[in-house]
Amino acid sequence: MQNKPDVTTFVPFTVVLRDGREVLVREIAEDDKVGLMAAFSKLSADARYARFMAAMRQLPEAMLEQATHPSAEREFALVALATKEKGSSIVGGARYAAAPGNDVCEFAVTxxxxxHGIGLASxxxxxxxxxxxxxxxxxMEGYVLSSNTAMRRLARRLGFAEVPCPDDATLRVVTLAL
Structure with a gap:
């Protein structure tokens, strides 16, 4: 698989969500660490578990470093910034990663x-x-907790097929042909 970076230039865009709030969606930057830590601290324990599939009280430094430095050849990450609040703050993010040379990428959204519920994840x-x-x-594929009905419903709306995870009954695998 050949990546063509010149074809994938990402242009930040603004989105007005269903409740009228506005976000700027842009590629993640190296200096987003503080913003990511602040966003992580606003996640409930359930939301953290749904995203990371583990109980986490804080974002490990290594994970934070990896999040803000995606490999250009096989990863891409977006952040959504609330722009109308006092200062801009990260309120969401999405990323994919792929094994080197693979044409399948795995996604995550937080x-x-x-x-929640206003169209940002979509x-x-x-x-x-x-x-x-x-x-x-x-x-594109994702591993979603069986109990995460909101993410499973979103994936279905966007055309993903869903099957049980063969290795873990608590997970579902959602897959979309690109």
Missing amino acids: VVDDW RLLSALIDIARRRGYRC
Whole structure:
């Protein structure tokens, strides 16, 4: 698989969500560490578990470093910034990663709790799908907790197929041909 970075230039865009709030969606930057830590602290324990599939009280430094420095060849990450609040703050993010030489990428989406249900996850995942498609990936997949009905419903709305995870009854695998 050949990646074509010149074809995938990401242009930040503004989104007005269903409740009228506005976010700026842009590529993650090296200096987003503080913003990511602040966003992580706003996630409920349930939201953290749904995203990381582990109980986490804080974001480990290594994970934070990796999040803000995606590998250009096989990863891409977006953040959504609330622009109308006091200062801009990260309220959501989406990313994909792929094994080297693979044309399948795995996605993840996280939205701060008080921004759920207004279309932010849908906009982030839709943008990520478009970027992965333009970068030459043929398939996007995600591992979703069986209990995470909101994410499973979103994946179905965006065209993902869903099957039980063969290795773990608590997970579902959602897959989209790009």
